[in-house]
Amino acid sequence: DQQxxxxxxxxxxxxxxxxxxxxxxxxxxxxxxxxYKKYPAEGPTFLISISSIKDKxxxxxxxxxxxxxxxHLSLHIVPSQPGDSxxxxxxxxxxxxxxxxxxxxxxxxxxxx
Amino acid sequence: ETGVTQTPRxxxxxxxxxxxxxxxxxxxxxxxxxxxxxxxxxxxxxxxxNFKEQTENNSVPSRFSPECPNSSHLFLHxxxxxxxDSALYLCASSKLAENTDTQYFGPGTRLTVL
Numbered sequence: 356d357q358q359x360x361x362x363x364x365x366x367x368x369x370x371x372x373x374x375x376x377x378x379x380x381x382x383x384x385x386x387x388x389x390x391y392k393k394y395p396a397e398g399p400t401f402l403i404s405i406s407s408i409k410d411k412x413x414x415x416x417x418x419x420x421x422x423x424x425x426x427h428l429s430l431h432i433v434p435s436q437p438g439d440s441x442x443x444x445x446x447x448x449x450x451x452x453x454x455x456x457x458x459x460x461x462x463x464x465x466x467x468x
Numbered sequence: 469e470t471g472v473t474q475t476p477r478x479x480x481x482x483x484x485x486x487x488x489x490x491x492x493x494x495x496x497x498x499x500x501x502x503x504x505x506x507x508x509x510x511x512x513x514x515x516x517x518n519f520k521e522q523t524e525n526n527s528v529p530s531r532f533s534p535e536c537p538n539s540s541h542l543f544l545h546x547x548x549x550x551x552x553d554s555a556l557y558l559c560a561s562s563k564l565a566e567n568t569d570t571q572y573f574g575p576g577t578r579l580t581v582l
Contacts (some may be wrong), residue, residue: 372489387569397575397576398470400470444511451566452571454499454523
């Protein structure tokens with residue numbers, strides 16, 4: 356039973372446009388959410404996180420939105436750049452399992468010039 | 469450069485070999501992790517060490533044996549592996565705190581078992 360799901364395996368966006376990556380979760384105990392970016396042959400790189408006490412967190416071109424009632428979070432990248440092409444993973448954590456991140460399957464983003 | 473290093477980056481081994489993966493973190497963190505990433509699957513947590521004590525063993529077969537001699541170093545000892553163990557093995561570290569759980573990953577070891 357997958358508690359964190361990324362239903363889109365891939366996404367293609369034009370350079371300069373907005374990329375929106377989505378993530379759904381089932382466990383209402385999750386209170387901390389993260390996005391990671393992964394290039395081939397490298398480890399995941401932490402991008403941005405959000406606590407459940409917020410509904411939005413912004414860092415430069417990256418914004419994460421959290422909708423607790425829908426158990427949904429999204430990552431917006433504006434404007435998208437070719438260097439953003441990578442696999443993006445969302446992850447979640449709960450107070451009872453701190454230190455145990457639950458990852459989604461990943462979405463491969465391709466930003467075309 | 470995330471402050472977490474892993475060696476070797478690539479490893480090919482036979483099913484009867486014994487090898488070890490090494491991870492080192494330079495971030496002053498108190499928790500370290502081993503993950504496995506197989507093709508088309510989410511990252512799977514294997515082991516968690518908190519202040520050198522193993523706090524999680526996620527039903528990992530005994531042919532994988534972790535060792536954490538101090539809070540900066542983590543090893544994964546491998547013996548009599550199977551071809552299906554071929555995967556990317558990732559090490560991560562974090563500073564465990566009540567309200568956050570940000571983990572920083574190393575570059576991984578690409579393991580191929582023949």
